[in-house]
Amino acid sequence: VWEIDSFEYKPVGSSVVITGPVPGKYTVKVNALDDSKSIVATYTTLLVSKYVKREIRSLTVADREKMLDAAYQMWAYDQETGVAKYGSQFTSIEKFVQIHSAASNDIMCDQFHEGTGFITHHLAMGLAFEASLRAVDPSVTLPYWDFTIEGEKIQNAGQNPSYFMEFSPAFTADWFGSVDDDNHIQDGRWAHTAMPLAPDDETTQNSYGFIRSYWNNNPDPEISRHLFDACGAEPYHKAIPACKTHLAILNGNSLGMFQLLSPGDGHGPMHVQIGGVWGGCTEAYSAFQAKWGDLLRTTLSDSEIEATGLDLRSFKNKWGETEQRQTMIEKAIMGEYFHIYRSFWRSHMCAIDNTPALLECPESCDVDSTPFEECACNVNALTNGETDWENLFPCVLNSESNRDYFNKTMPTELLKDLTTFLATSSVLEGEMIESASTADISFWMIHPVIERLLAAKRLPTVTKMGSKEFNKWAVVDGSAETWLEYSFYNLEAGANSYHPEAYTCYGHASDDPVIPGDQSLPYPDAIASIADTDGDGVVSNWEFYIALDPNNIDGSDYVFDNFEWDHCE
Numbered sequence: 001v002w003e004i005d006s007f008e009y010k011p012v013g014s015s016v017v018i019t020g021p022v023p024g025k026y027t028v029k030v031n032a033l034d035d036s037k038s039i040v041a042t043y044t045t046l047l048v049s050k051y052v053k054r055e056i057r058s059l060t061v062a063d064r065e066k067m068l069d070a071a072y073q074m075w076a077y078d079q080e081t082g083v084a085k086y087g088s089q090f091t092s093i094e095k096f097v098q099i100h101s102a103a104s105n106d107i108m109c110d111q112f113h114e115g116t117g118f119i120t121h122h123l124a125m126g127l128a129f130e131a132s133l134r135a136v137d138p139s140v141t142l143p144y145w146d147f148t149i150e151g152e153k154i155q156n157a158g159q160n161p162s163y164f165m166e167f168s169p170a171f172t173a174d175w176f177g178s179v180d181d182d183n184h185i186q187d188g189r190w191a192h193t194a195m196p197l198a199p200d201d202e203t204t205q206n207s208y209g210f211i212r213s214y215w216n217n218n219p220d221p222e223i224s225r226h227l228f229d230a231c232g233a234e235p236y237h238k239a240i241p242a243c244k245t246h247l248a249i250l251n252g253n254s255l256g257m258f259q260l261l262s263p264g265d266g267h268g269p270m271h272v273q274i275g276g277v278w279g280g281c282t283e284a285y286s287a288f289q290a291k292w293g294d295l296l297r298t299t300l301s302d303s304e305i306e307a308t309g310l311d312l313r314s315f316k317n318k319w320g321e322t323e324q325r326q327t328m329i330e331k332a333i334m335g336e337y338f339h340i341y342r343s344f345w346r347s348h349m350c351a352i353d354n355t356p357a358l359l360e361c362p363e364s365c366d367v368d369s370t371p372f373e374e375c376a377c378n379v380n381a382l383t384n385g386e387t388d389w390e391n392l393f394p395c396v397l398n399s400e401s402n403r404d405y406f407n408k409t410m411p412t413e414l415l416k417d418l419t420t421f422l423a424t425s426s427v428l429e430g431e432m433i434e435s436a437s438t439a440d441i442s443f444w445m446i447h448p449v450i451e452r453l454l455a456a457k458r459l460p461t462v463t464k465m466g467s468k469e470f471n472k473w474a475v476v477d478g479s480a481e482t483w484l485e486y487s488f489y490n491l492e493a494g495a496n497s498y499h500p501e502a503y504t505c506y507g508h509a510s511d512d513p514v515i516p517g518d519q520s521l522p523y524p525d526a527i528a529s530i531a532d533t534d535g536d537g538v539v540s541n542w543e544f545y546i547a548l549d550p551n552n553i554d555g556s557d558y559v560f561d562n563f564e565w566d567h568c569e
Contacts, residue, residue, distance in 0.1 A: 110487075164228070237330060254484070
């Protein structure tokens with residue numbers, strides 16, 4: 001006879017299956033009976049009940065509907081109304097967007113991205129979303145979307161990323177909604193969902209007052225998705241991550257390597273392909289191709305490459321055997337358009353003279369009366385002659401080696417035209433590619449799969465994903481886990497004329513807050529009770545990372561369903 005804390009039902013049998021206990025710890029007592037029903041032995045043990053995170057395709061229809069119904073309430077209610085209805089664990093999507101946008105829009109640096117705080121910041125945001133989800137319906141948990149299933153199928157078919165739309169269930173009414181020609185979600189729960197407006201002047205916003213990146217003057221009152229396109233070019237070099245990519249992350253020999261690889265290689269292309277870039281840049285790129293397309297599509301001969309002083313093998317390995325200059329444009333420019341445009345705003349990091357904020361946007365525009373083309377951002381200093389294209393070129397290509405490739409294989413006039421069209425064309429961005437990405441439901445589904453990789457690395461008994469063996473982290477100075485502090489925006493003293501003092505981007509050190517800025521986001525009780533180990537009221541990156549350890553039964557109140565990779569076999 002089995003007896004479980006607070007469980008009225010007492011099952012009988014040598015083994016039993018129990019459903020129903022809410023997550024937590026339970027004392028289980030098993031009484032062994034003889035034929036006369038007398039107790040001859042008693043055993044006591046601990047039972048730990050946890051939620052199970054499953055891949056989206058393995059959810060039952062009923063489980064999917066319950067989870068999505070609960071999630072949608074964060075879009076349906078503002079913060080005050082939602083808390084009144086569901087309690088203090090509820091967080092509205094508007095608040096999530098405000099927090100993510102504020103941390104990502106700092107003119108000096110990105111506190112959430114392009115640094116090693118990415119992994120804990122986004123997993124912490126995910127847990128706060130989880131807490132809010134459970135405030136609405138305690139029976140559900142956030143699933144994970146293993147997009148390497150799509151990535152592997154695309155790769156095996158030899159197709160471009162947009163092939164995704166031929167078979168994936170993600171952007172259908174059942175899940176995140178399909179997209180119409182106006183870049184709007186057209187069906188499902190999130191159909192025509194409104195984009196949050198900034199409640200005050202202090203909130204991060206674009207010129208139209210929407211909580212979007214400063215540089216994204218998208219006037220659309222609805223959430224935008226511009227799938228698989230960057231100004232008329234499919235960014236096919238931003239391949240949907242496949243098994244090989246995630247296995248490489250798993251095989252990294254340190255936590256620091258995991259921190260560096262998981263943002264870009266691990267999931268970054270999903271943001272690029274879902275968000276997209278369009279606007280006046282589409283026509284400008286078409287005009288650029290009309291002028292330079294014949295040259296770009298002319299294959300460089302071996303002798304031409306060698307005459308530039310470039311290493312022939314390295315050049316071909318990077319840019320291919322044919323039409324290399326077109327590949328350079330597609331891969332280093334169009335696939336990175338969103339990075340380049342943002343760099344014009346944080347131009348102190350890339351312009352030769354370190355002039356800040358070269359990309360300028362109107363102070364305000366009326367969404368009802370000011371068309372986008374009259375409210376476009378622009379590098380005005382280039383237009384009026386206060387700067388020149390050479391000063392901006394490192395913002396176009398921040399890699400010195402790539403600049404060398406371009407300078408040695410392309411005419412100066414082409415490089416000038418390229419820089420000018422990038423700096424002066426109007427640009428619109430979908431939410432997933434900019435700081436308001438939390439407004440799109442798909443944002444919340446793509447990060448748990450990274451946590452699944454992290455859990456596999458940390459669990460000593462897990463040495464394979466499916467049949468693919470991977471390395472565990474090396475032990476250095478007695479520890480297999482050492483935090484790496486890095487941000488692209490860190491500056492050494494004297495390295496930057498705009499900011500000559502040493503500068504460290506806030507958010508990426510182990511003792512920086514896991515959520516820079518607003519500390520009010522609630523976490524599930526299990527994490528909240530153990531994370532703030534020093535009792536200062538602020539959970540740091542390292543405190544959160546330790547609390548999230550899947551080996552700690554007092555930590556996360558969920559487990560992953562498995563570490564299988566059937567699609568990778």
